[in-house]
Amino acid sequence: MSKGKGEPRREVFALFGGVYSNAPALQAAIEDALQQEATRFYCLGDLGAFGPHPDRVFPLLHEHNIETVQGNYDDSIGNGLDDCQCGYTDPRDNHFAQISYDYTLRKTSEANRKWMRDLPKEIRFEYAGLRFLLCHGSPRRTNEFLWESTTSTAFLNRLADEYEADVILATHTGLHWQRKLSDGRLFVNVGVLGRPANDGQCCVWYTLLTVEHNGNTAPRLTVEFRPVHYDHERLAAEMRSEGLPDEFVETILTGWWTTCMEVLPVKERLRGHF
Amino acid sequence: MCAMTSDTPHVSLDSLDVLWFQVAGTICNLTCRHCFISCSPTNKSFGFLSLQTVENALQESVEQGVKEYYFTGGEPFLNPALVPMVERTLPFGPVTILTNGTVLKDEWLQRLKTAVENSTYSLEFRVSIDGPDAERNDPIRGDRTFDRALQGIRKLCEFGFLPIITMTQTWDDSENEAVLSQFRQVLRSVGNDRPRLKILPRIRIGAEAERTCGYGEFERITPEMMEGFDQSQLLCSYSRVVTDRGVAVCPILLDSPDALLGSTLKEATEDFPLAHGACYTCYQFGSICTNPSTKRQDHG
Secondary structure: OOOOOOEEEEEEEEOOOOOOOOHHHHHHHHHHHHOOOEEEEEEEEOOOOOOOHHHHHHHHHOOOOOEEEOOOHHHHHOOOOOOOOOOOOOOHHHHHHHHHHHHHHOOOOOOHHHHOOOOOOOOOEEEEOOOEEEEEOOOOOOOOOOHEEEEOOOHHHHHHHHHHOOEEEOOOOOOEEEEEEEOEEEEEEEOOOOOOOOOOOOOEEEEEEEEOOOOOOEEEEEEEEEEEEEHHHHHHHHHHHHHOHHHHHHHHHHHOOOOOOOOOOOHHHHOOOO | EEEEOOOEEOOOOOOOOEOOOOOOOOOHHHHHHHHOOOOEEOOOOOOOOOOHHHHHHHHHHHOOOOEEEEEEOOOOHOOOOOHHHHHHOOOOOOEEEEEOOOOOHHHHHHHHHOOOOOOOEEEEEEEEOOOHHHHHHHHHHOOOOHHHHHHHHHHHHHOOOOEEEEEEOOOOOHHHHHHHHHHHHHHHOOOOOOOOOEEEEEOOOHHHHHOOOOOOOOOOOOOOHHHHOHHHHOOHHEEEEEOOOOOOOOOOOOOOOHHHHOOOHHHHHEEEOOHHHHHHHHHHHOHHHHHHHHOOOOOO
């Protein structure tokens, strides 16, 4: 039902980053977002990887009408490519990534692979006069890493100009952060549900973006990064029983990354344990 | 050596993401035998950048949406204005300093530590050592340079930096794993318990062409090689270098007469012909000059 000009309105967007086959975390995040009165749900891609039983993620996405962007992993699994296109340069990282990739490719149904093949590279919509752009890595490249400590504000302003967006939402790095841009614009890396944020905590993260507006003044945007607690010990046990690397299991149980360290910039690297 | 023909592919500057500052020109306290721009204490083909030049370029770079900054030479720390330059740059974006690690002073590192603690952005140090022991390194970089660089790494670690070690590969591919393994042990012995290592290919121009040999006439990029190739792998598609003689296309080709493109960033946007042997190495290895955190992928 439409409301008159001047009447306050509020919409809460739930934004989920890389799921990495962590279905219990996705389930917990959906429940939390519903409690927080989220009304619109989006996932920014990378549904598989890292965790066990990749097919368990898809029913949750369908059941809750979660609009989903295609991540590099989804492109790879969907199209049966040779690797995940994660872009690691360290042979050790590539070794573990390949084990996980081969497992995920083998365990993902053809129906889900087809669904991933057809996902869009970006989702755009307008709300409260704001142009939203949802992507995986960056607006220009699915697997571009936008780290907080290596992405200048000037660069993000340029992306917002070139891609004609007021709010850019991305994931891919595994670490959540936000930056206010010029003219009230905003960039948010929404984090990931698939593994902890390399901070020694076992929870994972998603983002709630609340937009309040009344038609008279500029919309008010509020970003909240929400920790998600779930049965991570059970996930770890399932990963072990599926033969996934112990290094990945350790991350789930300790909250510290043990792989993919080489792509981290120094500031992010120093915050971690390894 | 440039070998321009009517077929030579050209690369457009698609997006100025990375800005280099040739802060020390070609002036270095060392005379490495493989240096692709033949830096030495006496090579003044390119001189020090002034703080004013850096500030002017910074202002222009912000207007153009530059993502990150690299400081190189020569040895950047020979330029007395380096520390203030980095202090002025860090509020705008991430900085990487490429150093030989042999001239670092506590006072400078303390100031840089304070600057990075007050910044959102990373300050990366890349220290060049060309092997995990003096036997491999010193014949290339000079007597005692292995020990001196290692002391520099120790100092950086003491100040809480976590340098990336870059080594130019002068050994066979089959030895890479052994070299990396030995390097990790050596770095742990100087307090670097999270080694970050990057192997670089030799660029066979400048002093390296004298030491071994230059590029053959067929080691050039052809139009066929560019078919289906993602040109965003090439530094010249997303970067420029500020020198004391103007803006150049990339930090490798400084000695080539066609490398200098203009006096400002806006004047240096023209397409560049991939007519050099060094372009061939860049094509083969991709993004050799940038850090792993911003390495460009050829998919996605």
